[in-house]
Amino acid sequence: MEEKKEKNFEEIISEAKTYLDTRVEYTRLFFIKRASKLFADIVTSAVVVVCFVLAFLLGTITLALYLASVLNSATAGFGVVALIYLLIAVVVFLAKDKFIEKAIVNFTIRKYFNKLEEEEEEDEQKV
Secondary structure, three states, rough: OOHHHHHHHHHHHHHHHHHHHHHHHHHHHHHHHHHHHHHHHHHHHHHHHHHHHHHHHHHHHEEEHHHHHHHHHHHHHHHHHHHHHHHHHHHHHHHHHHHHHHHHHHHHHHHHHHHHHHHHHHHHHHH
């Protein structure tokens, strides 16, 4: 009887160790998956932002050169573009507290929860 209890106790400890090892491995893989998705999201977002910034800068230069040819003065063309950006900066500064920050926060939260929902749906489909 004593031997059976010892054997059962040893089996329970062995199974608990196996369970714990499996759980640790699962957690490690889960965090690797999350980190990989986060890294991929950051890289793709950075590429999109860089492309957008380049397009924006080149568009700005194109506009300034066009205005320079229309106004017959390079200084005036680039000055008009600078004034446009100054006007945009003032409007953004005045509207940031009421509209822009809230919109960015809502967009970020919505994007995060949509990603979580997609991951949950993928996990449910796998099971």
